[in-house]
Amino acid sequence: MASRGIRDRVAIIGMGCTKFGELWDKGIDDLLTDAAVEASASAGLPIHDIDAFWMGTMTSSVSGITLSRPLKLDYKPVTRVENFCATGSEAFRNACYAVASGAYDTAMAIGVEKLKDTGYSGLTGIRAVGDGTDPGLSSPAAFSFLAPSYAHKYGVDKDQMKEVMSRIAFKNHQNGARNPRAQFQKEISMETISKAPLVAGELGVFDCSGVSDGSAAAIICRVEDAHRYCANPLYVKALSFVAGPAAGPIDPGYDYTTFPEVVRSAEDAYQQAGITDPRTQLAMAEVHDCFTPTELVLMEDMGFAARGTAWKEVLAGTFDRDGELPVNPDGGLKSFGHPIGASGLRMLFECWLQLRGEAPADRQIATVAQGRTLGLTHNLGGAPGECVSFVGVVGSELGD
Amino acid sequence: MSANLAESPGEGVSGRATNVEGKPGQGPLEGRAAVSAGIVTWGTYLPYWRLQRAAIAQVLGAGPAKGARAVASYDEDTTTLGVEAGRRAMALSAAGPQAPHAPQDLFFSTPAPGYLDKTSATTLHAALGLDRDCGAYDFCGSSRSAVGTLLMALQAAPVRRSLSVIADLRTGLAGGAEEREAGDGAVAFLCGANGAVAELVGRGASSDEFLDRWRVPGEMDSHVWEERFGEEMYVPLAREAFADALKDAGVTESDVDHAIVAGLHARAVKPVSAGLGVPAGVMAPDLTGAVGNLGAAQAGLALADALERAQPGQIIVVLSLADGADALVLRTTDALPAALAARQAVGVPTVAAQAASGRADLSYAAFLAWRGQLHREPPRRPDPERPGAPIVHRSEGWKYAFAASRCLVCGFRHMPPSRVCLECHSIDQMQPERLADVRGTVATFTVDHLAYSLSPPVVGVIVDFDGGGRYRCEMTDVSAAELAIGSRIEMTFRRIYTAQGVHNYFWKARPLQSAAGPETETEPGPEPGPAPAVDAVGAVGAGKAGKRGGADDGK
Numbered sequence: 023m024a025s026r027g028i029r030d031r032v033a034i035i036g037m038g039c040t041k042f043g044e045l046w047d048k049g050i051d052d053l054l055t056d057a058a059v060e061a062s063a064s065a066g067l068p069i070h071d072i073d074a075f076w077m078g079t080m081t082s083s084v085s086g087i088t089l090s091r092p093l094k095l096d097y098k099p100v101t102r103v104e105n106f107c108a109t110g111s112e113a114f115r116n117a118c119y120a121v122a123s124g125a126y127d128t129a130m131a132i133g134v135e136k137l138k139d140t141g142y143s144g145l146t147g148i149r150a151v152g153d154g155t156d157p158g159l160s161s162p163a164a165f166s167f168l169a170p171s172y173a174h175k176y177g178v179d180k181d182q183m184k185e186v187m188s189r190i191a192f193k194n195h196q197n198g199a200r201n202p203r204a205q206f207q208k209e210i211s212m213e214t215i216s217k218a219p220l221v222a223g224e225l226g227v228f229d230c231s232g233v234s235d236g237s238a239a240a241i242i243c244r245v246e247d248a249h250r251y252c253a254n255p256l257y258v259k260a261l262s263f264v265a266g267p268a269a270g271p272i273d274p275g276y277d278y279t280t281f282p283e284v285v286r287s288a289e290d291a292y293q294q295a296g297i298t299d300p301r302t303q304l305a306m307a308e309v310h311d312c313f314t315p316t317e318l319v320l321m322e323d324m325g326f327a328a329r330g331t332a333w334k335e336v337l338a339g340t341f342d343r344d345g346e347l348p349v350n351p352d353g354g355l356k357s358f359g360h361p362i363g364a365s366g367l368r369m370l371f372e373c374w375l376q377l378r379g380e381a382p383a384d385r386q387i388a389t390v391a392q393g394r395t396l397g398l399t400h401n402l403g404g405a406p407g408e409c410v411s412f413v414g415v416v417g418s419e420l421g422d
Numbered sequence: 423m424s425a426n427l428a429e430s431p432g433e434g435v436s437g438r439a440t441n442v443e444g445k446p447g448q449g450p451l452e453g454r455a456a457v458s459a460g461i462v463t464w465g466t467y468l469p470y471w472r473l474q475r476a477a478i479a480q481v482l483g484a485g486p487a488k489g490a491r492a493v494a495s496y497d498e499d500t501t502t503l504g505v506e507a508g509r510r511a512m513a514l515s516a517a518g519p520q521a522p523h524a525p526q527d528l529f530f531s532t533p534a535p536g537y538l539d540k541t542s543a544t545t546l547h548a549a550l551g552l553d554r555d556c557g558a559y560d561f562c563g564s565s566r567s568a569v570g571t572l573l574m575a576l577q578a579a580p581v582r583r584s585l586s587v588i589a590d591l592r593t594g595l596a597g598g599a600e601e602r603e604a605g606d607g608a609v610a611f612l613c614g615a616n617g618a619v620a621e622l623v624g625r626g627a628s629s630d631e632f633l634d635r636w637r638v639p640g641e642m643d644s645h646v647w648e649e650r651f652g653e654e655m656y657v658p659l660a661r662e663a664f665a666d667a668l669k670d671a672g673v674t675e676s677d678v679d680h681a682i683v684a685g686l687h688a689r690a691v692k693p694v695s696a697g698l699g700v701p702a703g704v705m706a707p708d709l710t711g712a713v714g715n716l717g718a719a720q721a722g723l724a725l726a727d728a729l730e731r732a733q734p735g736q737i738i739v740v741l742s743l744a745d746g747a748d749a750l751v752l753r754t755t756d757a758l759p760a761a762l763a764a765r766q767a768v769g770v771p772t773v774a775a776q777a778a779s780g781r782a783d784l785s786y787a788a789f790l791a792w793r794g795q796l797h798r799e800p801p802r803r804p805d806p807e808r809p810g811a812p813i814v815h816r817s818e819g820w821k822y823a824f825a826a827s828r829c830l831v832c833g834f835r836h837m838p839p840s841r842v843c844l845e846c847h848s849i850d851q852m853q854p855e856r857l858a859d860v861r862g863t864v865a866t867f868t869v870d871h872l873a874y875s876l877s878p879p880v881v882g883v884i885v886d887f888d889g890g891g892r893y894r895c896e897m898t899d900v901s902a903a904e905l906a907i908g909s910r911i912e913m914t915f916r917r918i919y920t921a922q923g924v925h926n927y928f929w930k931a932r933p934l935q936s937a938a939g940p941e942t943e944t945e946p947g948p949e950p951g952p953a954p955a956v957d958a959v960g961a962v963g964a965g966k967a968g969k970r971g972g973a974d975d976g977k
Contacts, residue, residue, distance in 0.1 A: 140804075142802060142803060142804065143802065144803075144872055146803070146804050151807065151809070151810035151813060152807070152809060152810065152813060153809055153810070153813045153814045153816070153817040153820075153821050154808075154809030154814065154821065154918060154926035154927075154928060155817065155820065155821050155838065155928050157880075157882060157894055157895050157896050158806070158873055158874060158880075158896075159868070159870050159873050159880065159882045159894075160870050160872035160873045162870070162872060163868045163869075163870035163872065163873060163880070163882050166868040166870075167866050167867075167868055167884065170866060170907070171866050174907065220869075220871060221871055221872060222868055222869065222870045222871060222872060223868035223869060223870075267844055269844055271884070271892065271893070271894040272836060272837055272840075272844065272891070272892050272893065273844060273892055274865070274886040274890065274891070274892045276892075278865075278866055278884075
């Protein structure tokens, strides 16, 4: 048994990402087309020359025809992927394996979600016939269990905890305000964030990620072919994916201050990429900040901060855009928005811009100029104690 | 009095319930010593909420403003009320269907059934975890059918154990007497031949056809004819039934220790009560001021209350006025004191304790909304889907009986039941375990303003059960302000929602009710797991520190 990874065998040669938001005038076909066209142009590789496709969406559609029909693909393999909110990363991971195996020369991973056609402001969930015993809590409620448990365990008082949560939202809005593709491009004051109406537990409206439409895509090829398409490709260093046994809701030993799935996938990814100290080795991290307490706990689960200290690091600005380790410099799920199937690829898109020095000047992180070459994306789906987790690492240099 | 009675056997209910030895002509008061048959145990359930009549008067500006009525919550119906009463009746044998008192038949009677065509008694049967070979029958419609089910169970007692459950949920139109004077609740009596605490020693019935109270199917409110007419009808019917019952039992008015007159026609109940000719002080306390008139369940509630106050060898007469009159004469046995002590020991609440407790601050607006009389804007969420019949049936043990599975190899308890063990990965080494009567501790909780509910917000809790097992569920009969990590809970059977005409029943947590008696460990599991993981300040997960799931501080 082993998780060996495919370090430096696959390269990203082009990417695309639509604006995220309430895109009333764009359907799923438009979103997929826009992202695919941009990625194709970026790689200089026509869509119809790409060998295979992995298309991720959680609820917006089913089957590979969702992509092949709008793009009029000529009898190419299209795999539809779904893995909760980690769907986009999962599409990317599987496309990478296909190319690394030698089965295809080039592949596209594309994710999409159209959430704003449902008529409801939040996620409406996946409708399946059940036995009626699921408690039916909303996503904010499921994640809100983290805040009091963390505060309780580490002696953070209620007001401090609220400040920490607000600080995370504040930072991600600051970053999103510098991102023309983000759903929310406005800085929001700490006061406005902390006084927002409660949605679930201690989570206010501004502690929740944006519900939005959008699509993002990546085109990949074998590392040895990368420079035929792209002068400065990104190299895939690690791809780790874990599905937990959903122990949290049934195991009295689970304390709602960690995602064991994230711990496992991060350890695996670091091992694949040869990372020993993520906080100093990574140039940046895009993490799954679906709700503010999630980002807090992730800082510890991924080893960016010691247990029980992330809340202090958040307040100290460690993870700000100009901090020691910038986290979610593009605004994250919070501010960029969370069209589920697209989010994992959107995270990768920020690495694509930042590590290659193409981010807008007012958002470009300093760590890249300092010589750091690695970016991490973390994407989870589910709820605390019962989730799937993806951690990937990409880098701008071979062998690093 | 009992000695006096023993010397004066009358005709008795010859050939009926108490003639347990089958000797024709023998009076009811002999022959009972060997094997008594009758009520073995009982349970009552008054919902948590009380609507003050003043709250109605305050809004509508009129009407009597004294006292309160018991109100079933938005997630209760007659089926769930019946389950709660049934659970309390079966509390002494909560270990499950193998317990000694498992009924062989279940009778459920209510004028407000959750379904027509579909039997509700089967829902009770499943939720009570009764044996598959136990019959389950509904007797729905009028209040009189409720008395009928109790009589049927009592009369079958020598040969068959029957659980008779009676529930009522009475609403009426805003501002009406029905809304003000009625109450919601349920009672359950297990009748059989072994260990009876009260025997049926005589009965009388009188029937007549007249229009007093009626309701066309689908209507929420009852119609009543001019009250003076009903009163004129009921008074003689009640007197006849009462006299016949006393004669049948071979007792006189002066032998009666507890007299109960029940009926929805208050104007008739009053003169009947006054004219019984029983000794002063034997009339049962009137509970309608505190909880309202429970309709079909009113007689049973008063009977349960009488049993809870009675001494061995006493005579209890129940006189029920409902489209005629029925009189039951019961005689308590020497088994009563031990039964009362046992009930107290496991925390079965008395009628008096329930009537004196409850949550008094229900707003009239909430009451109207719960009963569908105030059309509030629904949550802006998709309507829930009806549960699928096959999947519900596959999970019957979990959904209705709240049966978890415990790993026979390592003892880990799984909720819902699982074939593969989370802890040791053993496969198909599981034993079902009913946890409906096991208490738990709140590990953490949240208030969900988004989730669909008929009465938002939803309070979601993570519960760690005594003896192992964790489950995430909804909490009811609670406001979040009174909840804390470490709060103690018990489970309650509720109607989660109704979708496309299908009621979705399942279990919720509710605060452990202090009226429910002392905290006692009820641990049916073969291999008790670790104690609930709550340290002095209530941190969760401490019980298995260092094991799966908890963040590793040393990292």
